[in-house]
Amino acid sequence: MSAACVADILPVILCGGSGTRLWPASRASMPKQFARLVDPKFSTFQATAQRVADPATFARAAVIASSEARFIVAEQLAQVGLSADIVLEPQGRDSAAAVAVAALHAARRNPETVVLIMAADHVIGDTAAFVRAVSAAAVGARAGYTMTLGVEPTRPATDYGYIRRGAPLPEAEGAARVERFVEKPDAAGAERLIAEGALWNSGYFLFRADLMLAELEAHAPDVLAGARAALDAAVTDLDFVRLDAAAFARAPKISIDYAVMERTTRAGVLPVSFPWSDVGTWDAVWQVLPQDAQGNALRGRVELIETRNSLIHSEGDGLTTVVGLDDVVVVSTPDAVLVASKARSGEVKELVATLRANAHPEADAHLRMYRPWGWYQRIDIGERFQVKRIQVTPGGRLSLQKHHHRAEHWVVVRGTAEVTINDRVVLVHENEAVYLPIGSMHRLTNPGKIPLELIEVQVGSYTGEDDIIRVEDIYGR
Amino acid sequence: MSAACVADILPVILCGGSGTRLWPASRASMPKQFARLVDPKFSTFQATAQRVADPATFARAAVIASSEARFIVAEQLAQVGLSADIVLEPQGRDSAAAVAVAALHAARRNPETVVLIMAADHVIGDTAAFVRAVSAAAVGARAGYTMTLGVEPTRPATDYGYIRRGAPLPEAEGAARVERFVEKPDAAGAERLIAEGALWNSGYFLFRADLMLAELEAHAPDVLAGARAALDAAVTDLDFVRLDAAAFARAPKISIDYAVMERTTRAGVLPVSFPWSDVGTWDAVWQVLPQDAQGNALRGRVELIETRNSLIHSEGDGLTTVVGLDDVVVVSTPDAVLVASKARSGEVKELVATLRANAHPEADAHLRMYRPWGWYQRIDIGERFQVKRIQVTPGGRLSLQKHHHRAEHWVVVRGTAEVTINDRVVLVHENEAVYLPIGSMHRLTNPGKIPLELIEVQVGSYTGEDDIIRVEDIYGR
Structure with missing residues (x-):
């Protein structure tokens, strides 16, 4: 495989999402993808950008972010010595519109460019394995498939979607056709899916720009039209490409999964086994962090007495202490504290909705x-x-x-x-x-x-x- | 009973103790008796002083406090419009020395003065009932007994000492001789004691000054000698009576229970049934606070999702939130957070010892x-x-x-x-x-x-x- 060929992969990092389930560390004013929740040195956005920074494999990345996040994106890229094309969404229109913008942006460069869509808020434990997998999946993408990375399950997760594999894909070694995308199952369903060889839907995918545009034209023409008009009328403002608000607002709000992936006849999946997490809840953060002999993951100034299997995250100068509890999450920030049952940390989303309803400024704004x-x-x-x-x-x-x-x-x-x-x-x-x-x-x-x-x-x-x-x-x- | 006779009760409030089990709200720099943990308007010290402020029943109170606490004592008395004689201990010498100072102080006024010894950190739910009980017990004290108030148990507490009643005391209606003081029992022992009619040892007691001095002379002459020398050589400094440090240091460190109460042949107990708590742990604080329909006692800015039977105490401007937990204590202050199993909140004492060992300034100093x-x-x-x-x-x-x-x-x-x-x-x-x-x-x-x-x-x-x-x-x- 020649270097020229491989460098044809154009990474697009989608930075949407407010990460309310990781409140109070993650808030609208600084959502989780920009916070240093897992690695104290880098945000997951920075880690994502660094993962695709090797010019031997990847073209200059594009970042699709909200207008509000533009200076955070620029600042965090600068901190790690990277640059990217930063495309600003005047408002979030879900992932199909963002993918359409990504495909249009890539097609301007070369219609056959392979685009790698990445979430800014995932954790991947092995960059080399990731890059190898992307390179392998790119072969399928070049052959005309929309390729996804399917993670080999390590537990019967009920918080991930699954992908059932079909026949092997002769064009890409190890890959298979997607038989079906399966929504988040219940526990029994997850066990059954795993027994059948289904994979976790990582949300990463790769496609040729021209073919994705054709898929969008066929399955979601309104999304494509809105995205195209928004990019055509975009204004370059400082270092940012600002999509036209009125045009972009006409793109229906729909996920790329519904708009294209579940409809296309040419979806492929490459099984991967590197450590991967979408760190969607504090429980998931605890799982990816290093734990001590008692199963505790600790950050900041913390002291414990008889506490096990817990995540204690203490931001700022404050001291956070726990006595006699198991399986809890404690997140202490200078203006807000969360104490939660680890198993129920997904309900933080409802908590934040309550905080908003009760007009607590801490719901969305950091100190x-x-x-x-x-x-x-x-x-x-x-x-x-x-x-x-x-x-x-x-x-x-x-x-x-x-x-x-x-x-x-x-x-x-x-x-x-x-x-x-x-x-x-x-x-x-x-x-x-x-x-x-x-x-x-x-x-x-x-x-x-x-x-x-x-x-x-x-x-x-x-x-x-x-x-x-x-x-x-x-x-x- | 004439007013002149009744007003012969001289209340002495003992303010020692650092209340570490109520960390982080209570710390050495502002221990629990001076904090507003239960009543948001008054500290338990202030409530105690107000409880004995009626001049028809009580003489001018005396307060025995540490040198460090002198300005807090003066300030908190001024806030509630009261004054008292403030005697400063250069160092804590346990309760026998403090009681000796109290008896010497009272005897200077009149050797037959009845002294009421009170802790500064207890909660009493019914002041009128308390005053009636004190007046009734004073009758026994005047007749020559060291009278204690024994609280009718409402649960088989293992964190209180008990008093077993002996024969009725003919000199004071409703009172009995103390048969025996019993240390904090285990759960089975507590059940047994209650079945036998034993009472909780409230730590409040009353005695005639001259008789307590005689008891001390008989049972703890070194304590009395040290206290007397310290008071004789005391210096009046601003509004405070400062005990002589060298003399006071010679008083052995011993509790009044060991020094006198368990040895005297003339101990009496008056059963009382007003609500009483020594609020020694966060669990005890939760028990005395008003609770909502879910059994939660809340203070400050708090939001909960599916949480029951918990105490959430949020000091300062911060927001404290809990998701999906039962029977927990969460105390959030601007510089330190405690999360504890309510049942194990007594272990906060060990936590504070750990904080000291690890040189965290929050162990003893408030922000x-x-x-x-x-x-x-x-x-x-x-x-x-x-x-x-x-x-x-x-x-x-x-x-x-x-x-x-x-x-x-x-x-x-x-x-x-x-x-x-x-x-x-x-x-x-x-x-x-x-x-x-x-x-x-x-x-x-x-x-x-x-x-x-x-x-x-x-x-x-x-x-x-x-x-x-x-x-x-x-x-x-």
Whole structure:
């Protein structure tokens, strides 16, 4: 197999999904694919991008993400030294529309490009085995099949869909035709499926761009039309390709499984046996993490007494302790704590729905909010004041803004700030402070080479985020 | 019974004990008797003081507390509009020494004064019934008995001591001689004791000062000698009576139960049936709190899914959630979280020992630290900085001090500060800031009528509490 041929695989990472079942670590403001839940060094999105970074095998990746996630995507790619084409969905339209965009994007390069669709939030234990499997499945894709990776089951899981294998696929060694996709079964059904040789549906698949476009044309023409119009009218904004909102909204919301995979006559599956998990629940996170002799998976500052088979995840500076419990999940973050029966951790989804219904801001927003210029985090709030810690990345620049109801005191604790106050520009160094009176027009920039950190003390009758008049913004907000 | 006679009861509240089994709400820096764990408005110490505040029945109370707790005691009494004689133990010497001090203190007033010894950390559900019982028991005390209150058991508790009743006491209606004190039994032993009519040992007792001194002289002369010398050499310091440390250290460490109660021939017990608990564990706290239809006792911001018979205590601004668990205790504070099996909540004591062994500061120190002038709380910390919120009560005045390794920025967010910087004194109002360079001599005072709140941003190479040179302090520290 020549290198030129193999590098024809174009990876597309789908970054949708809010991962509410992994609340409170995962929230809409920083969903699980961008959080460092499994590997303390990399998010699953970063691990996914790194998995397909070898130019001998893969073309430049594309990422399909929500508009809100655009700066997280760019920042996290930069952190691991990678770049990608970043296509922004103005709203989520489920996976068929995203796959259509992926196929259209790939076809512009070369209609016969093999596209590898990947979820951003899965864990794979053996990158080399994964790459080998993808290369093998690509052979079937080039031969005209939409190929899926089917994971050899290691337990009778009821939280995965299954794939029943049909006749062997002569065009790709080890692969078979898909006989049928099976929805998540009950426990007895899972046992039966495994006995019949069925595989877990990993959600990874590969196809030739031109053939997927033909499948979409045949089975979901509205999806394809919406995606095509959205990409044709897309605007390139900074480094992002922003799909046209009105056109994309016309693509019906449907999964690629329903729209194409269950209808096509040319679906193939390659059995794979590398460790794989969609880490969809805290129970699944516990399963993929290293465990100690008592079966506990621990993160952060944790102390236990007589506790077994549990996941204790302690974020931030806090100390989390457990006494005399088995099979629990405890996730402690600076503003929210989850304690759950491990077996019932899937119900966290209902919990988050309850939190939303009861208007708890912690349902969707993290305490630390990422922005294109860095992040801020509330560290204290009182009746007429609020205190934030703000970090600005080198070169980062907040919008030119003013507030009607609050004055601000900034104390620089690291790095150097360039502060514009009305028509004055001053440099503020570590251990220096600056005062921004109510109504003053101001702007904060990090002109230096290291992150700028400052403590902001807001004083006034109202300190809500919406008291902000943005006059100019380099990030197009 | 004349009022003059009844008012001869002198209540003495013993405030010792660190309440580690109620960690993390209770810690050495603010033990459970001063925390608002059961009643959100009053600590059990405050409730205890209020229970004996009626001058028709009780003389001015005395409080025996540790030196460290002196400002908390004074502040909490002031909050409920009460005053008391506050006697400070330079170190804990167990209850016999404290009772000896109480008897000596009372005898100075009148040797026949009846003393009521009370723990600061118990919950009593019916104050009127309690006062009636104390008045009835006082009759036995005046007749020469050391009277205890024996609580009618409502369950076969294994975490309380028991009292077996002997012959009726003709001198006090309803009372009996104590046949025997029984240590905490096992479950079968508890059932047997209850069948025999034994009562829970509440730890409350009453005696005539002169007779207790005679008992101590007979059974524990070293304890009495140490206590007497410590009180004779005591120093009155601000509003406190500070026992002499060297003398008090000579009193052997022994409980009043071992030293006197189990040896005296004149112990009586009055059966009482008001609701009583020593709230010694989180399980006991759950039992005394109001519960919802699912048996849950909730405090603070809490959301539950399918959870029963649990105590969820959420302090501060954070949100605490539980999914699919029964019979658990979850206590969430801004810097530490406890999750425990309710049945095993007594093991929190071992947990705290482990935390100490592993040098976790949360074992003993709260995030919010109370001082004679108010409190401070760390709200953020980083590599070369720390941020605190500081509240100074009206008239409060911090020591004149300086730091070698940090500069401080103070931003006033409420009230007015009088700030001394070297030889300059300035008033700093809300929304104003002041800078204290490294090495500058400074002092903070609240000259106003409302609490002063400020945000302190410390910047420097070391921000530990021990970088402080105190030059002058109105609180004698």
